[in-house]
Amino acid sequence: xxxxxxxxxxxxxxxxxxxxxxxxxxxxxxxxxxxxxxxxxxxxxxxxxxxxxxxxxxxxxxxxxxxxxxxxxxxxxxxxxxxxxxxxxxxxxxxxxxxxxxxxxxxxxxxxxxxxxxxxxxxxxxxx
Numbered sequence: 001x002x003x004x005x006x007x008x009x010x011x012x013x014x015x016x017x018x019x020x021x022x023x024x025x026x027x028x029x030x031x032x033x034x035x036x037x038x039x040x041x042x043x044x045x046x047x048x049x050x051x052x053x054x055x056x057x058x059x060x061x062x063x064x065x066x067x068x069x070x071x072x073x074x075x076x077x078x079x080x081x082x083x084x085x086x087x088x089x090x091x092x093x094x095x096x097x098x099x100x101x102x103x104x105x106x107x108x109x110x111x112x113x114x115x116x117x118x119x120x121x122x123x124x125x126x127x128x
Contacts, residue, residue: 006097
């Protein structure tokens with residue numbers, strides 16, 4: 001697995017804690033996933049558990065993955081020349097994987113279900 005490959009990590013917390021994290025993530029203008037990642041990394045550093053002082057590879061705090069700028073530059077280095085559609089196709093692929101992982105997790109937790117009758121995913125119960 002490469003160092004830039006994103007994988008899913010699941011955790012369960014009390015509702016009040018999730019609500020607090022949602023508020024804090026909004027205050028920081030980051031996604032909930034990015035907030036948790038940032039806080040875990042901060043905790044690892046604070047506890048002295050990190051191996052070195054290098055950046056954790058997360059890119060800018062305002063996106064949910066490596067910086068878009070870095071990803072564009074990597075694609076251009078690999079291809080030399082890339083049109084708009086090529087770049088969109090190359091950079092959108094990981095979004096589809098992240099969306100699938102998110103939907104799988106929500107389905108496993110019973111928050112959503114796939115409804116062929118409705119033609120897509122629907123919330124179950126209170127939808128968290």
